[in-house]
Structure formats: C-alpha cells, structure tokens
Amino acid sequence: MDRMMEHTIQTLTVDAYSSDGAGVARLDGAAVFVAGGLRGETCRVYLDKVGRTAVWGHVVEVLTPSPNRLTPDCPYDAQCGGCRFRHMTYAEELSAKRQRVEDALRRIGGLDLSVEEILGAAHPERYRNKAQFPVCPGPRIGFYQAGTHTVTDVADCLLQSEAAARLRTAAKEWMTAFRIPAYQEKSGKGLVRHVYVRTNRRGQSLFCLLVNGTSVPHEEELVQALRRAEPGLIGVVLGVNEKRSNVILGDSYRTLWGNDFLDDTLCGLTFRLSVPSFYQVNPEQTEILYGKAAEFAALTGTETVLDLYCGIGTIGLTMAGKARSIIGAEVVPEAIRDAQANAQRNGITNARFLCGDAGEAARRLAQEGLRPDVVCVDPPRKGLREDVVETVASMAPQRIVYVSCDPATLARDLARFAQCGYSTQKAVAVDMFPRTAHVETVVLLSKGEIDSKKVRVEFSLEDMDMSGFQNDATYGQIKERVLQQTGLKVSSLYIAQVKQKYGIIERENYNKPKSENAKQPKCPPEKEAAITEALKFFGMI
Structure with missing residues (x-):
C-alpha cells in the first residue's frame, strides 16, 4: 500500500463491517477500516493512517447513504466512542454482529x-445495571474518549440507568461545592478517581466513590447530596484505591451510609452483590x-x-x-x-x-x-x-x-x-x-x-478481533495500535519498559544497553499511557 496516500481523501464503497463496528472497504486490494461507514454506502473517506497491511480512515461525506443510516441520538457520540452502532438501525447492528460471529467461525x-x-x-437502551465513571480535574465525570485517557464530561448516557445519571451529577456538584480534588493520573495526586453506581431491577441503587486515600472531607454532605438526588439509594460506600495503575476498584471498602450490598433477581434466583462482585450488566x-x-x-x-x-x-x-x-x-x-x-x-x-x-x-x-x-x-x-x-x-x-x-x-x-x-x-x-x-x-x-x-x-x-491473539501481539502491532489511536510514535525500548513495569517477561537482554553504564531514555508519561492502552487492547494486561 502506498503510504503517500495517507491524509488524502478517497471515494470508496463500504461492503462489510469490522469486529469493532467500522465499515470495511477496499483500496488497491487493501482493507480500509472506515469509521462511520455503513454497508452499501459510497463515501468520501479521509485516510488517517496507511499501514503495511491495512488502512484506517473516517467518513467525511456520504455520497449514497444506506437506508439503515440514522443520525446518532446521543450528543456525546462523536466524543465518547463507547457506542459503535448509533449511526445505524438496530436491525442492521444485529445483522453486522451475526455476520461477525459467522465470519470468525x-x-x-x-x-x-x-x-x-x-x-x-427488547430494550436496547438503559439496560446497564452498573456504571463506572472516571473522574478528572474540572471536575469532569464521564467516559474516556476512544483510545485515550481524556475524559468527556457526560451528564447522561443512554446505556446507563437514569439513577446513575442523577447520582453522577450529585457527586459532581458535591466535588465542586467543597473543592474536592480529582485524581491526576500523571502525578498520582488528587483524591476522587471513579464514581461507581450499581442498580437492580427493583429500582434500588448502591453508590461507591473510589478514592486515592482512606477518607474524603465532607462525607456527611456527600451522603445527603446523594440521598436527595436518588430516592432509591440504599447505600453509600467509600472504596480505597491508592495504586498507581488504571485499576478501577479498590482493595478495601468502608460504608458511609446504609447497605454495602444490593440484591438482584436473575432466572428466579436471588444474588447478593457487593461493589466488587462480578455480575452481568x-x-x-x-x-x-x-x-x-x-x-x-x-x-x-x-x-x-x-x-x-x-x-x-x-x-x-x-x-x-x-x-x-x-x-x-x-x-x-x-x-x-x-x-x-x-x-x-x-x-x-x-x-x-x-x-x-x-x-x-x-x-x-x-x-x-x-x-x-x-x-x-x-x-x-x-x-x-x-x-x-x-x-x-x-x-x-x-x-x-x-x-x-x-x-x-x-x-x-x-x-x-x-x-x-x-x-x-x-x-x-x-x-x-x-x-x-x-x-x-x-x-x-x-x-x-x-x-x-x-x-x-x-x-x-x-473479520478478526486482534485482541483474541493477545499473547502474540508483536512490537510492530503495538506500535501500529499506538500510532492509530494517538498519533504517537513509540520505540521498542519504550514498549519494553512498559511491559516490564506490568510484569510481562521479556527475552533475556532484550532492549538492554550494550554498555553497563549506558543510560536509557525513560518512556514519557503520554507514551506510557498510549502503550498501556495498546497492551490492554491486546489483552496482555
């Protein structure tokens, strides 16, 4: 594939879908993954990245729209990236997913x-019974933009319960009123890391604030704000997570008010759920x-x-x-x-x-x-x-x-x-x-x-979800993923440093300096974050 075509606009016809919901077209025999493209459409596509075996681009103009195209009903759709199918009918989404499974088999x-x-x-909206909102200075409470650690402030999510939205807003107002600092990934400073809400089919909610510490100021005011915001709230929990990592949940929990669990029914049985319990959403x-x-x-x-x-x-x-x-x-x-x-x-x-x-x-x-x-x-x-x-x-x-x-x-x-x-x-x-x-x-x-x-x-x-072959992710694949998602170029040395940080065993002497006294450049924080995201994508951490 000619790399000179990178950052050009091409007219392409989408004829399939990738595993992550992007349209797939062909250009000079190479697969082009077209963000926002629907099967059967002819589009003008901007080529963001031309790789050795594939190309990534996005739609800039739809020339012949599909009858299955919809205008996304979520105001955060372009920023958040969590929903991959809001631009198409639900019937087309189901067809794409069924085809994805058949193609893989x-x-x-x-x-x-x-x-x-x-x-x-039957209900493709408001179905999630668990919400986990990352928090960053501002405060901004919402979701990471696709492939980044930049938080989009999201007042409501159409996949989450309305109770989760109300509790998220109450927590943000409490942080603003009492100047509670949000956690900063780069420095490891700050307090509030995540807002967590679990709901059940009876309309009850359990709230957990994940913090970089063992307490927060104005705990009573937090509880009162949450209780005013959500009548179905039955418990408020503080989760302690002081690790310098991307792990959401904590090592210990303290109940600030009410219960530290929620009961739910599934297939006629009752299950008791604490904050860290795994349960289908x-x-x-x-x-x-x-x-x-x-x-x-x-x-x-x-x-x-x-x-x-x-x-x-x-x-x-x-x-x-x-x-x-x-x-x-x-x-x-x-x-x-x-x-x-x-x-x-x-x-x-x-x-x-x-x-x-x-x-x-x-x-x-x-x-x-x-x-x-x-x-x-x-x-x-x-x-x-x-x-x-x-x-x-x-x-x-x-x-x-x-x-x-x-x-x-x-x-x-x-x-x-x-x-x-x-x-x-x-x-x-x-x-x-x-x-x-x-x-x-x-x-x-x-x-x-x-x-x-x-x-x-x-x-x-x-047709493949590359995360399925996580243990075989090469340095080249990791570099391409980082470049595709962030535009950053990273070296094998930086990748090796991040892998070592997470305990991924490297071959002996791999990427070590030739001299014992030689100094190695340290991976910058933004590149470390991008490499970490790639390792997660490939399932290596």
Missing part, C-alpha cells in the same frame, strides 16, 4: 457453520443467554455439570434445579465465597465450588475420577488456554456448552476442540451489549470423530 475456526440466530434485546439479555446455555446443556436431572470460570455461580446455579450436581470453579476467592453464599441463599444443596485456575481445577477433578456429563465454560475475552481445552476433552463429557464474549478466541478454541474429537453442533449469538461492538455467543459441542485434516484456518484482518 469460518475464517478462524475453519467451520462451515451458520449462526442459527441472533437474539436481540444486562439482566434481561443475561436470562436469554443463560436460557440458551441451559437448552444446549439438555439437562434431565441425572447429569453432573462442571461450570468453569463460574464467577459468583450464576450459570451453574441457574442450572442446578435440572441437574444432579453442579461443580463450579473460579480463580477469584471472593467470587467463590459469593457463589457459596448465593447457593445457600437460594436453598441450593447440589452445588459445590472450588477456588482455582480453570485448568488446575479441571485437572484436579479429572484426577479424582470425575467424569462430568456436561461442561460449561464462560471464559474472559482471551478464551481458553490450550491445556484447558485438552483437559476438558480428556474428561470426555457428552456435551460442552461454550459461552463466549469474543468471536475470534471462540473460533480458535473450537478448532482446538475439533482436534480433540469434539464437533460444533450449534451456535447462537446474543446481543448482550446493544449499541456497542461486543457480542456474546453460545455454542454446543458434542463428542464425535472428525477428520482433523478438514479443519481449515484462514485469517482475515477485517
């Missing part, structure tokens, strides 16, 4: 399998997702179900009534404690939970002679490690139900299961996060011999 997994359907949301779609997982599990009451990456036990506990026994495994001790408490709270006696890495837990159970009839896995975006796939297959379950939040790593893992003798029977997509680029998929696998030579793997940049 075919191109990455080598599977000739159609996605049976995509289950859309869209309860209506979660019930649809779990219902499809239970359908694929085809339980009759005689089965033993192994639930890996069980979190606080939601999937396993919702299946417990139709199974002989449930065994959940999760690496986070607090989540296991929550799972055990949730089982007791709901009177479920046929479930037990183990604390440990998924692969380790599966191996331990296999050594105990456990032969589950059904294994359910719901891993993070990075998917399953290869040894976990092999261990699960060695337990020879009749069925495997794979719940995935990333089509690329799902497809990779299905190809690995195929090598172990498991064939993919069905796939259904579920739109858990309307208007964003994310999509969930539920897949049923069953034991059956398959000719591994017929598994074809083909890679295509526009």
